[in-house]
Amino acid sequence: MSAQISLFTPIKLGSLELPNRIVMAPMTRNRAAEGDVPSDLIAEHYAQRASAGLIITEGSQVSQQGQGYPATPGIYTPQQVTGWRKVTDAVHAKDGHIFIQLWHVGRISHPSLQPEGALPVAPSAIKPAGEAVTYQGMQPFVEPHALELSEIPGIVEQFRVAAHNAKAAGFDGVEIHAANGYLLDQFLRDGTNHRDDEYGGALENRVRLLLEVIDAVSEAWETASIGVRISPENSFNDIHDSDPQNTFNYVAEHLSPLALAYLHVVEGEMMQGTKKLDYRQIRDRFSGIYMANCGYTLEKAQAALQAGNVDMVSFGALYIANPDLVERFARKAPLNKPDPETYYGGDAHGYTDYPFLEEEEALA
Numbered sequence: 001m002s003a004q005i006s007l008f009t010p011i012k013l014g015s016l017e018l019p020n021r022i023v024m025a026p027m028t029r030n031r032a033a034e035g036d037v038p039s040d041l042i043a044e045h046y047a048q049r050a051s052a053g054l055i056i057t058e059g060s061q062v063s064q065q066g067q068g069y070p071a072t073p074g075i076y077t078p079q080q081v082t083g084w085r086k087v088t089d090a091v092h093a094k095d096g097h098i099f100i101q102l103w104h105v106g107r108i109s110h111p112s113l114q115p116e117g118a119l120p121v122a123p124s125a126i127k128p129a130g131e132a133v134t135y136q137g138m139q140p141f142v143e144p145h146a147l148e149l150s151e152i153p154g155i156v157e158q159f160r161v162a163a164h165n166a167k168a169a170g171f172d173g174v175e176i177h178a179a180n181g182y183l184l185d186q187f188l189r190d191g192t193n194h195r196d197d198e199y200g201g202a203l204e205n206r207v208r209l210l211l212e213v214i215d216a217v218s219e220a221w222e223t224a225s226i227g228v229r230i231s232p233e234n235s236f237n238d239i240h241d242s243d244p245q246n247t248f249n250y251v252a253e254h255l256s257p258l259a260l261a262y263l264h265v266v267e268g269e270m271m272q273g274t275k276k277l278d279y280r281q282i283r284d285r286f287s288g289i290y291m292a293n294c295g296y297t298l299e300k301a302q303a304a305l306q307a308g309n310v311d312m313v314s315f316g317a318l319y320i321a322n323p324d325l326v327e328r329f330a331r332k333a334p335l336n337k338p339d340p341e342t343y344y345g346g347d348a349h350g351y352t353d354y355p356f357l358e359e360e361e362a363l364a
C-alpha cells in the first residue's frame with residue numbers, strides 16, 4: 001500500500017520540521033494596543049493555535065505609511081518588536097512555528113491613518129472604489145499619490161527594516177503580502193498599475209518591486225524562510241487584472257528559482273468563494289511548496305493534497321473559531337462556528353474564548 005499524503009503528513013519548510021500541513025491563515029483582527037503594539041491578548045490568541053503546522057500572523061504594517069486600518073499591529077517601532085517577541089515566545093513555548101506577514105496597504109488607506117495626514121501611496125493615481133476603515137468610521141477612499149521613481153527605494157527599505165525587526169522579534173520566517181489589493185499587488189495587476197517606467201507595463205516591470213522587496217528581505221532571512229502570498233483573481237479592494245492567468249503564471253515562474261519557503265495562493269474570490277482560474281498552471285510553474293487558501297474544508301484539503309494539487313492548506317475562518325483545529329480535524333470532531341460580529345476589533349470575546357474540544361467534553 002502506498003502511503004497517501006494527508007494534512008497530517010509532516011513537511012520540511014526550510015530548516016523547520018512541521019508536524020502537519022495545516023496552516024493558520026493570516027487574518028486582520030484589529031486588536032493591537034496603543035502604538036499598534038501586539039498585546040498579551042494577541043500572544044494568547046496565537047499560542048492557543050500553536051498546534052497548527054504553521055501560523056502566519058495577521059498583516060503587520062512595515063511603516064505607518066503601510067497602515068490601512070485601525071489597531072493593526074506594526075513591525076517598525078521597538079515597542080512593536082517587543083510586543084511581537086511575547087507572541088513568538090508564547091507560540092514557541094507550545095512548540096509552534098510562526099511567520100509574520102509583512103504588509104504595506106498602498107492606496108487602501110486614508111490620510112487620517114497616514115503620517116502627517118499625507119496621501120496614501122500607490123503605483124498610479126487611481127482611487128479605489130469604496131471606503132476606508134478609519135478611527136472616525138468609514139470614509140471615502142482618496143486618490144493616492146503615485147510613487148515617484150525616486151520614492152520606490154524608500155518602500156523597499158521599509159520592508160528591509162521590517163524584515164530585520166521580524167528577526168529580532170523571534171519569528172521563524174516572514175510572509176510577504178503581495179495579495180488582496182495591497183501595495184505589491186497594486187504593482188502586479190494592470191488595473192492599478194498604469195506606470196510607463198520600469199515598474200509598469202510589461203510583466204517583467206510589474207513584478208520588479210516584489211522581486212526587489214524579496215531581495216531586501218533576504219538580507220535578514222534566507223529565502224527558505226520567506227513565503228509570498230498572491231491572490232490572482234481576488235477583486236477585494238477594487239483590484240483587477242486583464243489577464244490574471246497569464247500574469248500569475250508569470251509571477252509563479254519568476255518566483256520559482258528563488259527557493260522560497262512557499263507560495264501562498266488565495267485561490268478565488270475571497271469574499272464569494274468562487275474560483276475561475278486554473279491554479280494547477282500556477283502550481284506547476286512553482287517548484288517549491290504550494291500553499292492553498294480560500295474555502296477549503298478538511299475533505300477538500302485532503303482531496304487536493306492527494307491529487308497533488310497542493311502541498312499545504314491554510315484555513316482562515318475555521319481558525320478563528322477553532323483553536324484546536326488540528327485535533328478537531330484528526331478526530332473528525334464538530335467545528336465551532338465563527339461569529340463575524342467579533343472578527344474586527346473588540347476584546348477577548350470572539351478572540352480567545354472559543355472553546356477547545358476538551359473543554360466541551362468536560363462540560364458534556
Ligand code: 8OZ
Pocket residue numbers: 028059069179180236
Ligand atoms: C479583511 C479585512 C481587513 C484586512 C487581507 C489584510 O485581505 C487583509 C484584510 C482582510 O489580506
